[in-house]
Amino acid sequence: MRNNAGRGGIGLFAYAIFYLAFLYVPVLFLPLFSFNDSVFISFPLTGFTTQWYGQMLADGAMLHALGNSLQVGAIASLVSTMLAIPTAKALTRYRVPGGATILGIVNLSLFIPEIVLGISLLILLNTAGVPRSLATIMLGHIVVCVPFAITVLMSRFDGFDKNLEEASLDLGENGWMTFWRVTFPLVLPGIISSLLLSFMVSFDDFMIAFFLSGDEATLPIYIWGQMRFPYKLPAVLALGALILIVSTVLVVFAESLRSRGLKDRHKMVGA
Amino acid sequence: MSDEDFIRIDHVTKRFSGIAAVDDANLSIHRGEFFSLLGPSGCGKTTLLRMIAGFEFPAMGEIYVEGARITDVPPHLRPSNMVFQSYAIFPHLNVFDNIAYGLRRARLSKAELAGRVNDALAMIKLEGFGARRADELSGGQRQRVALARALVCRPKVLLLDEPLGALDKRLRESMQIELRQLQKSVGITFVFVTHDQEEALSMSDRIAVMSGGKILQIATPRVLYEQPNCREVADFIGTINFFDGRVVAPNTIDAGPLGTVRIASAEPAGAKILLALRPEKIALTADPVPNAIQGSVVAAAYLGERSHYTIAVPGRSEPVAVSGQNAEKIVTRGHAPGDTVYLSWAADAVVVLPCD
Numbered sequence: 186m187r188n189n190a191g192r193g194g195i196g197l198f199a200y201a202i203f204y205l206a207f208l209y210v211p212v213l214f215l216p217l218f219s220f221n222d223s224v225f226i227s228f229p230l231t232g233f234t235t236q237w238y239g240q241m242l243a244d245g246a247m248l249h250a251l252g253n254s255l256q257v258g259a260i261a262s263l264v265s266t267m268l269a270i271p272t273a274k275a276l277t278r279y280r281v282p283g284g285a286t287i288l289g290i291v292n293l294s295l296f297i298p299e300i301v302l303g304i305s306l307l308i309l310l311n312t313a314g315v316p317r318s319l320a321t322i323m324l325g326h327i328v329v330c331v332p333f334a335i336t337v338l339m340s341r342f343d344g345f346d347k348n349l350e351e352a353s354l355d356l357g358e359n360g361w362m363t364f365w366r367v368t369f370p371l372v373l374p375g376i377i378s379s380l381l382l383s384f385m386v387s388f389d390d391f392m393i394a395f396f397l398s399g400d401e402a403t404l405p406i407y408i409w410g411q412m413r414f415p416y417k418l419p420a421v422l423a424l425g426a427l428i429l430i431v432s433t434v435l436v437v438f439a440e441s442l443r444s445r446g447l448k449d450r451h452k453m454v455g456a
Numbered sequence: 457m458s459d460e461d462f463i464r465i466d467h468v469t470k471r472f473s474g475i476a477a478v479d480d481a482n483l484s485i486h487r488g489e490f491f492s493l494l495g496p497s498g499c500g501k502t503t504l505l506r507m508i509a510g511f512e513f514p515a516m517g518e519i520y521v522e523g524a525r526i527t528d529v530p531p532h533l534r535p536s537n538m539v540f541q542s543y544a545i546f547p548h549l550n551v552f553d554n555i556a557y558g559l560r561r562a563r564l565s566k567a568e569l570a571g572r573v574n575d576a577l578a579m580i581k582l583e584g585f586g587a588r589r590a591d592e593l594s595g596g597q598r599q600r601v602a603l604a605r606a607l608v609c610r611p612k613v614l615l616l617d618e619p620l621g622a623l624d625k626r627l628r629e630s631m632q633i634e635l636r637q638l639q640k641s642v643g644i645t646f647v648f649v650t651h652d653q654e655e656a657l658s659m660s661d662r663i664a665v666m667s668g669g670k671i672l673q674i675a676t677p678r679v680l681y682e683q684p685n686c687r688e689v690a691d692f693i694g695t696i697n698f699f700d701g702r703v704v705a706p707n708t709i710d711a712g713p714l715g716t717v718r719i720a721s722a723e724p725a726g727a728k729i730l731l732a733l734r735p736e737k738i739a740l741t742a743d744p745v746p747n748a749i750q751g752s753v754v755a756a757a758y759l760g761e762r763s764h765y766t767i768a769v770p771g772r773s774e775p776v777a778v779s780g781q782n783a784e785k786i787v788t789r790g791h792a793p794g795d796t797v798y799l800s801w802a803a804d805a806v807v808v809l810p811c812d
Contacts, residue, residue, distance in 0.1 A: 345547075346542055346544060348540045348541075348542050348544035349544050349546060349547075351509075351511055351531070351538075351540070351544070352538070352540060352544035352546070352605075353546075353557070354510075354511075354530070354531040354532045355509060355510075355511075355531050355532070355534075355536075355537055355538045355606075356532075356537065356557050356558030356605070356606075356609060357532050357533075357558050357561050357609065358532055358557075358561070359530075359532050363532075366557075367546060367548075370548045371547070371548055
């Protein structure tokens with residue numbers, strides 16, 4: 186590190202600081218104004234208060250929307266991870282005919298603009314005569330989450346020696362017990378990582394939910410609706426600040442699980 | 457079923473994308489035998505082992521263990537256990553749970569389970585290692601745990617896929633001896649895959665030499681070395697000199713630059729044959745002896761207990777390799793490059809091979 190601390194090093198350092206500031210300073214306004222003693226979001230700050238947090242807790246409709254988002258996120262992440270486990274195992278373990286094409290098609294949906302996906306799903310639901318509800322949002326989120334889950338899980342499945350599963354079969358366990366006694370514990374960090382990332386994708390989503398929601402709103406939809414009422418905004422900031430903290434913790438946790446998995450793998454191979 | 461046919465590989469062929477990895481393999485492994493599959497990498501030895509284990513299924517042919525056909529039985533229902541080349545120690549379990557893995561299904565009492573595992577730990581001289589994690593073990597220890605994990609299930613057959621390949625030379629040599637002793641004491645039939653001919657010769661009761669998916673010869677180490685049945689086997693096991701020859705009269709062969717050689721051969725007069733002679737069967741003398749051929753030393757390497765010589769023989773393009781025990785103390789020079797020497801050998805030291 187010290188070797189690089191020449192003039193170029195200082196320039197790079199300044200660039201890195203500027204880059205991080207550009208990324209995170211706007212986000213930090215959220216918790217900052219959530220403690221500001223004024224309805225108006227503007228400088229100078231007028232004083233410290235926690236009343237917006239109280240207001241947030243008193244806002245039944247907002248908490249209801251939060252509950253909806255948690256429910257949709259939990260089910261969407263669970264279902265998409267469960268769908269992704271056998272897919273990731275098949276694509277890494279077996280010679281699937283056209284496996285590369287399948288993976289390409291699955292990953293392609295990551296690049297389809299969400300607005301296109303949202304409209305397409307809406308047309309599909311209307312054509313099929315399915316009424317919009319939280320369930321339709323869940324379905325939309327599963328479509329979006331599955332490629333994420335497959336990507337995360339494949340890197341985990343890729344990591345471990347397939348001889349381990351053969352050793353279990355050889356020692357007398359059938360395929361199902363081998364999955365539970367060997368495969369599952371070894372891919373567990375990947376499964377948790379996949380659950381967390383899928384949950385975040387769902388929780389964060391506005392576009393799909395905007396097209397697919399019925400009477401019940403998820404949190405982003407609800408917040409969008411509240412923007413018309415300036416006096417409600419500080420409570421939204423308070424909630425935003427809490428979500429920011431929780432999601433940061435979750436993502437850091439998910440990433441650390443993923444990289445710990447990779448370190449284990451190097452140890453296994455290196456020994 | 458006799459003990460001779462404890463494992464029977466009956467005309468087994470396995471293809472991967474149309475290419476035969478194992479081509480019409482036929483062999484019988486005896487009960488309680490230490491049997492090796494030997495050959496260069498890609499010869500099909502591991503594929504054959506994996507078919508006995510049940511990880512691959514033959515395209516044609518049948519496999520029997522103790523007279524029971526197991527050709528398409530899945531691996532978890534087979535009477536064999538395997539030691540993998542990578543050892544495949546479960547990284548999420550400690551040593552005790554690794555060894556106990558195959559016993560959980562047997563629903564033993566806790567005390568009985570602990571007893572079996574501890575006996576296995578004692579057998580591999582790793583008492584007290586039960587709580588260690590896989591990544592806290594050395595290569596040799598992992599190898600022993602893999603061995604114990606397989607043997608604790610009391611299989612009829614133990615399959616070993618190059619289990620010593622990852623160990624350093626010294627450890628490998630001591631494990632060879634240990635493994636051999638272990639096999640004799642437990643009395644289980646071992647099928648051992650290796651590409652290391654010395655390892656196979658020193659450990660095995662019998663060896664099948666494979667090349668290109670085919671089994672070339674099945675014999676005891678002694679016969680394999682002294683009486684190879686074809687050029688490939690002779691060439692793969694140890695060093696050997698080849699000479700082209702033509703039978704001129706019963707037991708008399710015209711071997712070109714070597715002159716006329718008298719050896720025991722049933723080939724008819726006029727047949728072209730291949731003669732093979734191990735370097736250590738050739739005696740080198742500074743003075744002429746009867747029936748010797750003359751040559752000159754090209755290179756000499758002193759290796760302590762023996763010396764290797766490369767000898768040029770007039771009329772022959774390839775030099776002859778000769779190896780001699782240094783039975784007498786050679787403080788001064790032995791045979792040195794440029795010296796004229798005489799090569800002689802016992803008539804029965806020459807191996808006659810079919811010309812291919």
